[in-house]
Amino acid sequence: xxxxxxxxxxxxxxxxxxxxxxxxxxxxxxxxxxxxxxxxxxxxxxxxxxxxxxxxxxxxxxxxxxxxxxxxxxxxxxxxxxxxxxxxxxxxxxxxxxxxxxxxxxxxxxxxxxxxxxxxxxxxxxxxxxxxxxxxxxxxxxxxxxxxxxxxxxxxxxxxxxxxxxxxxxxxxxxxxxxxxxxxxxxxxxxxxxxxxxxxxxxxxxxxxxxxxxxxxxxxxxxxxxxxxxxxxxxxxxxxxxxxxxxxxxxxxxxxxxxxxxxxxxxxxxxxxxxxxxxxxxxxxxxxxxxxxxxxxxxxxxxxxxxxxxxxxxxxxxxxxxxxxxxxxxxxxxxxxxxxxxxxxxxxxxxxxxxxxxxxxxxxxxxxxxxxxxxxxxxxxxxxxxxxxxxxxxxxxxxxxxxxxxxxxxxxxxxxxxxxxxxxxxxxxxxxxxxxxxxxxxxxxxxxxxxxxxxxxxxxxxxxxxxxxxxxxxxxxxxxxxxxxxxxxxxxxxxxxxxxxxxxxxxxxxxxxxxxxxxxxxxxxxxxxxxxxxxxxxxxxxxxxxxxxxxxxxxxxxxxxxxxx
RNA sequence: GGCCCCAUCGUCUAGCCUGGUCUAGGACACCUCCCUUUCACGGAGGUAACGAGGGUUCGAAUCCCUCUGGGGUCACCA
Numbered sequence: 001x002x003x004x005x006x007x008x009x010x011x012x013x014x015x016x017x018x019x020x021x022x023x024x025x026x027x028x029x030x031x032x033x034x035x036x037x038x039x040x041x042x043x044x045x046x047x048x049x050x051x052x053x054x055x056x057x058x059x060x061x062x063x064x065x066x067x068x069x070x071x072x073x074x075x076x077x078x079x080x081x082x083x084x085x086x087x088x089x090x091x092x093x094x095x096x097x098x099x100x101x102x103x104x105x106x107x108x109x110x111x112x113x114x115x116x117x118x119x120x121x122x123x124x125x126x127x128x129x130x131x132x133x134x135x136x137x138x139x140x141x142x143x144x145x146x147x148x149x150x151x152x153x154x155x156x157x158x159x160x161x162x163x164x165x166x167x168x169x170x171x172x173x174x175x176x177x178x179x180x181x182x183x184x185x186x187x188x189x190x191x192x193x194x195x196x197x198x199x200x201x202x203x204x205x206x207x208x209x210x211x212x213x214x215x216x217x218x219x220x221x222x223x224x225x226x227x228x229x230x231x232x233x234x235x236x237x238x239x240x241x242x243x244x245x246x247x248x249x250x251x252x253x254x255x256x257x258x259x260x261x262x263x264x265x266x267x268x269x270x271x272x273x274x275x276x277x278x279x280x281x282x283x284x285x286x287x288x289x290x291x292x293x294x295x296x297x298x299x300x301x302x303x304x305x306x307x308x309x310x311x312x313x314x315x316x317x318x319x320x321x322x323x324x325x326x327x328x329x330x331x332x333x334x335x336x337x338x339x340x341x342x343x344x345x346x347x348x349x350x351x352x353x354x355x356x357x358x359x360x361x362x363x364x365x366x367x368x369x370x371x372x373x374x375x376x377x378x379x380x381x382x383x384x385x386x387x388x389x390x391x392x393x394x395x396x397x398x399x400x401x402x403x404x405x406x407x408x409x410x411x412x413x414x415x416x417x418x419x420x421x422x423x424x425x426x427x428x429x430x431x432x433x434x435x436x437x438x439x440x441x442x443x444x445x446x447x448x449x450x451x452x453x454x455x456x457x458x459x460x461x462x463x464x465x466x467x468x469x470x471x472x473x474x475x476x477x478x479x480x481x482x483x484x485x486x487x488x489x490x491x492x493x494x495x496x497x498x499x500x501x502x503x504x505x506x507x508x509x510x511x512x513x514x515x516x517x518x519x520x521x522x523x524x525x526x527x528x529x530x531x532x533x534x535x536x537x538x539x540x541x542x543x544x545x546x547x548x549x550x551x552x553x554x555x556x557x558x559x560x561x562x563x564x565x
Numbered sequence: 566g567g568c569c570c571c572a573u574c575g576u577c578u579a580g581c582c583u584g585g586u587c588u589a590g591g592a593c594a595c596c597u598c599c600c601u602u603u604c605a606c607g608g609a610g611g612u613a614a615c616g617a618g619g620g621u622u623c624g625a626a627u628c629c630c631u632c633u634g635g636g637g638u639c640a641c642c643a
Contacts, residue, residue: 014643015643016642016643018642018643048643050642050643051642051643053642054642054643121641125641128640128641132639132640135567135639136566138566139566139567140566140567140639141566141567141568141638141639142639143639164641166641168641178569180570183569183570183571184570186569186570187569188568188569189568192567192568192569192639194639196640196641197640197641199641200641201641202641204641206640206641206642206643207642207643208643210643211643226637227570227636227637227638228637228638228643229637229638229643230569230570230637230638231568231569231570231637231638231639232638232643234569252570252637254570254571254636254637255636255637257636259575259576261635263636343577346577346578346592347577347578348577350577350578350579352578352579352580353579353591354578354579354590354591354592355591356577356578356591356592356593357592370582373577373578374570374571374572375571375572375635375636376571376635376636376637377576377577377578378576378577379577380576380577380593380594382576382593382594383576383577383592383593383594384593385593386592386593386594387592387593389605389606393606393607433605433606434604434605434606435605436605440605444604462603466603506602510602517602518602519601519602519603520602521602522602522603523602523603525602526602526603527603530603532603532604533603533604534603534604534605535603535604536603536604537602537603538602538603539602
């Protein structure tokens, strides 16, 4: 924990712990962090777990882990031990979990009630729904107004019925000007804000109340949050006035959208799966994906979401790509945290001067609210991939090796087990320059994991071309299949199975039998050991597959290709 | 529907506040060519935008108005 400096700004990121940290939230956190840290201020994490039904401890920890992975560390907030052993969080303004601050909120409820600035309301859900319907019928927005104080008898009756009151704020009927550093000022006409609930019947504060109290008590000076909160700010401002609190400076960030203009949402993954299931007209879950019960429940209700592991298994079985939505999805896909931060920073902010590539240090130095873009941006995964490719290409061999190992340890342990450390390192080296993500060495080289007799040769245009190209040539050159037959003997006779030895032998053969065109020999070999026309460089690939396996695959490929029409 | 906000290449954006240097710059994508044992990488070039209409002005992407389009919000969720 760092000592709080009184001079700098104080910002906070206040997620509600349900689900995972998604890219929009990550960007809000990044901006908040950069704004405070670039000005000698304090960055706080606060967990807004006032919705008992939706909040979970696991989700809280997940948020902290994702934030830490991105390189965003907080000066105050939940205590967390990073993988490198650093202790993060703590602080003198806790608890940083709203569910542990109930006594604090109660004091302020009492104050407002005593001053007549808030009142208890006993309306039932049904009564409220009826009022809402009426408003809709009149084509008006529903706004709750003080409906009179119930008599002592009424209250006694409600109590007997088991009703619990909520506390509503008596909103002054005056125009309210929202001051926003990003969007500029906006004035809401008098009466726009209704008497909103500040304490739920379970005794928990609503978001509006807790956020106002906590921001004051934690001395937050700048609030950066999603644009969906813009209108809420009016509520927060009238509350601050009633409570005698200071007003933080606000900045509302535009939402991040999918390329098809829909709002990025965690449901997007289920959408892709539902579509695939429908297209394939599946009636039962593929073997080893999800249970029949999960399957039935999921397909029976659009609101039910598959758990992540199940969704991943199903996506693999259906051969569809799940869209990355959450920070952890991008991590799993092999994106670098520095790339995610860089790209996210650029999605809604720009340093100007055509600068695009920068790190969090730069962002910290340069970030300012007046350069935040007001328009919703589409999240372009293609450009993100390009950024990640550049970052990976710029990495040293050693860094790529180290980070590839770290990635595999978490997401691809089977490669480490199957290949052993020497061949695993060779795989990374051989894949580095053609990798766009840390996952590419594994994602694109699944043939290394399958057993020799299970390797499937793909019967496509490129394969056929490579195997028969010579036969089609007019000069009587040999076909790829013939090269393969010949190479079987050449390779089997090799005293050692190393890249230089393999290359030398193949070159010698090609000089004599393929007019020096090594490609007409390399491609058939590639097909034989990998099953397709795409793999790391061929000599490395042969070493990765290994001598015995390569020869066995060669044999199978010759048999397979001989049967091709 | 009420209220609020926004509007530059397909996409992310620079420029707008402080009108002229904008025949509108960069990046990703796309197209062409080069390199190449596959796939990638890389190199050279190219296509591509100020939503529409009115003003103001000698001059508007930049200032004003209208329209159109987009977004947010209208919960005892945050």
